[in-house]
Amino acid sequence: MANNVLFEIGVEELPARFVDDAEMQLKDKTIAWLNEARISYNSITSYSTPRRISIVIRDIAEVQSTIEEEARGPAVSIAKDEQGQWTKAAIGFAKGQGKTVEDLVEKEVKGKSYVFVTKRIEGKPTKEILPGFKEIITSLTFSSNMRWGEQSLRFARPIRWLVALYGEEVIPFEIAGVRTSNVTYGHRFLGKPTTINDAEEYERILEENYVIADAGKRKTEILNGIKALEEENNYKIIVDNDLLAEVTNLVEYPTVFQGTFEEGFLKLPSDVLIISMKEHQRYFPVKSSDGNLLPYFIGVRNGNGTALQTVVKGNEKVLRARLADAEFFYEEDQKNSIDFYLNKLERVVFQEKLGTVAEKVQRVRNLTQQIAEKLELPNEATKHAIRAAEIGKFDLMTNMVNEFTELQGIIGEIYALNFKEENEVAIALREQYMPTHANGELPATEIGAVLSVAEKIDTIVGIISVGLTPSGSQDPYALRRQAAGVLRILEDRKWKITLEELLKLAFDLYDELDLDKDQDYQDKIYDFFKLRAGFLLKELGIEQDVVQAVLNEEIGNFNYSIEKAKILSNKRQDASFKATEEALVRILNLADKAESNVVNPDLFETDSEKQLYEQYLKSKQPFEFHNDKQEGLKAFEQLELLADPIHQFFDNNMVMADNIEIRNNRLALVSVISVLIREFADLTMIEWKQSF
The missing domain is CATH 3.30.30 (Defensin A-like)
Incomplete structure (x- = not known):
């Protein structure tokens, strides 16, 4: 029998959002641990369900490598x-x-x-080392932990059983009062405790006890069930990937079913119905072939098909109650006006030091108007943007959003149209919250993008200005996500406006307010955005030193910063660029010694001085033209034209000449060239030699 190893951590039901990460951690840590322990193996397979995280190591070596x-x-x-x-x-x-x-x-x-x-x-027997796997289990981390009983271990949920097998032998250790054994537990209601004699039996034994341990197989089961219903009924089930992933991690043995609700509820806005189904009940909505919502929902049961109709009826009853509430709230909300809801905002605190939501709305309105003017939007678009900002938060006071918070913005758009607002204004109310997650959809309209940026910048500047900069995992106002959202919108829209210009609008606004602000809040905000910008650049595969070079002075036009970073990242890998890099970096390293930026051509003593100055004059205007138009490659080509004259200059001149006039003039020449280079990036921060 091959030497296979099985570790299983049995727990109370994990939140669905913890499951995938816990499985990935267990696998990654196991691989690292085995490599460090010098224990070879053939393959590793990880598994996860809401009640277990496990790993199988196949054909493990009997001893460590010597x-x-x-x-x-x-x-x-x-x-x-x-x-x-x-x-x-x-x-x-x-x-x-x-x-x-x-x-x-x-x-x-x-x-x-x-x-x-x-x-x-000499290598030790693997059997002696395996009990150390206990440290892998206790090292797993979660976004929130708990302790239970008198245990000191902090874990996502209480550990109820541990399986640890080496071949047929139990690997002995104990965690939080639970000792390892060879007994696993099946589905909470349909399964039973079962002894495992070899890791190869693991999946089969669990499936016999109504547990599909492989999350990928559970997802496939769900999708197959959905496809079968689609083919049978000739309709389209809307499968949201995030919801699919969540449902997969909510069940151990999935069975897909269809339920219905009264057609009368279809008079509600489709977004209301979909959110009610997806967010509150974890159901998949159903649409007809022409895209209209149908009075059906698709659920996933954690179990087999026994008494499935009873389950369906129970789910229908729960959804009917949710939709009845939504219908009541929707009808009640229509009895009031936008002004009615706006007045209520004056009694709702946004943040203790920053005042009410109504005061925030006024700040966002001012920012929106200034941004629109900076972008030179047409008068009609500016008017719509300002109106969207003025009424942007009215829906927070509606019954519908109070009950279904996920509908903020969505209800704003629906109700604004009901109240006869312009279509562009209504759309912006929804788009102000975009993106709603790291890689979420961005505003599709200019007005929505303006309002989204204004709203997010006001929140970030306000919260950080009163001393609530996010630290560690603590970010209750989701400032990191909002800062990334601002940068992504700037990249997407390609506005001719720098982040620093946008922030200054908010700084000027906040400086007029009588608030107890941190003295260095502006620097903290710049640094906060630089961290987010650096993170986004690294996600694009840009090396850290290139990120620092591009963002050293300021973020500027973020889409252009991305282009420059990509150019430098490519140059960094190009050995033929070495001579150019050395020339430009040499200029930057010497520039700080200059006392003046005024170059006097009459003081030139050599042809190489004249040639470098002439090339500088030839390159300066086209560089600034292309740089201003954010044409990175063309701008950088002008800097590359300076490389040969720079080398000739240094080869034929003593920059630090004894004659102070000659020295200062040569340093001034170096300085004016360095200004051009730094406008593109601080190339001294790039570790060029690593690439050559």
């Missing part, structure tokens, strides 16, 4: 005395390695001789 290590000791000059005898330092080193001085050898490292010893580390 290795030979070379340890370096003191320099020979210290290891031997003048007579060539071993010193106490050498004897102590050898003894510490379990050897004698007779085992020492001399080797040269970078021109200096040292003593070395080679030692053989």
Whole structure:
């Protein structure tokens, strides 16, 4: 029988959002642990359900690999005395390695001789090492943890059983009062405790007890069930990937079913129905072939098909109650006006130091108007943007959003249209919250993008200005997501406006307010956005040193910063660029010594000085033209034209000449060229030599 290993952590039901990450952590940590322990294996398979996280290691080696290590000791000059005898330092080193001085050898490292010893580390039996896997389990991390009983261990949910098998033998250890065994547990209601004799039986035994351990197989089961219903009924089930992933991690043995609701509820806005089904009940909505919502929903039961109709009726009853509430709230909301809801905002606190939501609305309105003017939007678009900002939060006071918070913005759009607002205004009310997650959809309209940026910048500046900068995992106002959203919108819209210009609008607004602000809040906000910008650039595959070079001075036009970063990242890998890089970086390194930016051509003594200055004059205007138009490659080409004249300049001139006039003039020439280069990026921050 092959030596297979199984570890299973049985727990109370994990929140669905924890399951995938826990499985990935367990697999990654297991691989790292085995590699560090020098234990070879054939393959590793991980599993997860709401009640278990597990891993199977197939064909594991019976012993660790034996290795030979070379340890370096003191320099020979210290290891031997003048007579060539071993010193106490050498004897102590050898003894510490379990050897004698007779085992020492001399080797040269970078021109200096040292003593070395080679030692053989025999591999231990794997069986002796496996109990250490306990540390892998206790090292798993979750966004929130709990303790239970008198246990000191913090874990996502209480551990109820542990399976640890090496072949047929139980690997002994204990966690939080739970000892390892070879007994696993099936479905909470349909399964039973079952003994496992070999890891290869694991999936089969669980499936016999109504648990599909492989999350991928559970997802396939759900999709197959959905497809079968679609083919049978000739309709289209709307499968949201996030919801599918969540449902997959809510069940151990999925059975797909169809339920119905009264057609009368279809008079409600479709978004209301869909949110009610998806967010509150974890159902998949159903549409006809022409895209109209149908009075059906698709659910997934955690169990088999026994008494499924009873389950269907129970789910229909629950959904009917939710939709009846939604219908009541919707009808009640229509009895009031937008102004009615806006007045109620004056009694709702946004943040203790920042005042009410009504005051926030006024700030966002001011920012929206200024951004629209900076972008030179047409008068009609500016008017719509300002109106959208003025009524942007009215829906927060409606019964519908109070009950279904996920509908904020969506209800704003629906009700605004009901109240005869312009279509562009209504759409912006929904788009102001975009993107709703890291890679979420961005506003599709200019007005929506303006309002979204204004709303997010006001929140970020306001919250950080009163000392609530996010730290660690604490970010209750989701400022990181909002900052990333601002940057993504700037990249998407390609506005001719820098992030710093946008932030200054908010700073000027906040400086007029009588608030107890942090003295250095502006610097904190700049740094906060730089961290987010750096994160987004790294997601695009940009190296950290290139990120620092591009963002050193400011973020600027973020879409252009991305383009420059990509250009430099490509150049960084190009060995033929080495001479150009050396020239430009040499200019930057010397520029700080300049006392003036005024160049006097009459003081030039050599042709190379004249040629460099002439090339600078030729390159300056086209560089600034292309740089202003955010044409990165064309702008950088102008800098590359300076490389040869720069090399000639340094080869034929002593920059730090004895004549102070000549020296200062040459430094001034270096300085004006450095200004051009720094407008593109601080190339001194890039570790160019690593690439060549």
